[in-house]
Amino acid sequence: MLCAVTEEKQTPVRGLISLVKIAWTVSVVIVAAAVGACIGWQNHGLAGALALGFVGLVAGGFLSSPSFLLEMLVGLI
Secondary structure, three states: OOOOOOOOOOOHHHHHHHHHHHHHHHHHHHHHHHHHHHHHHHHHHHHHHHHHHHHHHHHHHHHOOHHHHHHHHHHHO
16 A cells, blocks of 8 residues: 655755755754864863764754744843
């Protein structure tokens, strides 16, 4: 038995939005992991770089959502 999958028509605008979302997520995760690794390296050496790089990776995953990022910024005010 075949299941009918409803596919929305892919338009150039939807494709561009998807590309921007992917680029945003990847860039935020990479920057957060790099900042964590840099801070860890300066303060604790290799073990700190690995640990804080991982923490930055997880934090970047949470911060990659623009709505969550804006909620965090509003919470700081």
